[in-house]
Amino acid sequence: MSETSATNQQRRTFLGILLGGVGATLGAVFAWPVFRFLAPRETGGAGSLVRVAKKDVQVGGAFFFNYKGHPAVVLQPKAGDYIALTAVCTHLGCIVKWVNEKGEFLCPCHGGRFSATGQVLGGPPPRPLETYSVKIEETDLVVG
């Protein structure tokens, strides 16, 4: 192999490595925003417990709050008995309202109805409302 041929080979190898590095860097630069867009959002995981003051949840009433970035509600159907549910309708995602006189949830979008425990009573919702665990402490409820 001549000296010129060896130099050309080294030059090709160097350019190949250089172009490969530039290509990998550009690929990462353009792929990262796409990955971030498609990746699931951080919802808090096991460490995202929400505290609700017991005094805010009246017997027979409902208290709406934010749980992991979504509307949720806690009820006290009987004294000392608490239920926490998502407030997002399982039909198309509207936020349900508590109808105190009827003791049930009503979805204002298409008339879906849910019991105080989240069971479907009528309308188009295909599934019950998701329930959350509630831990009762001295002055607070810990939801999650």
Ligand code: FES
């Ligand atoms: S979104 Fe609730 S009934 Fe349609």
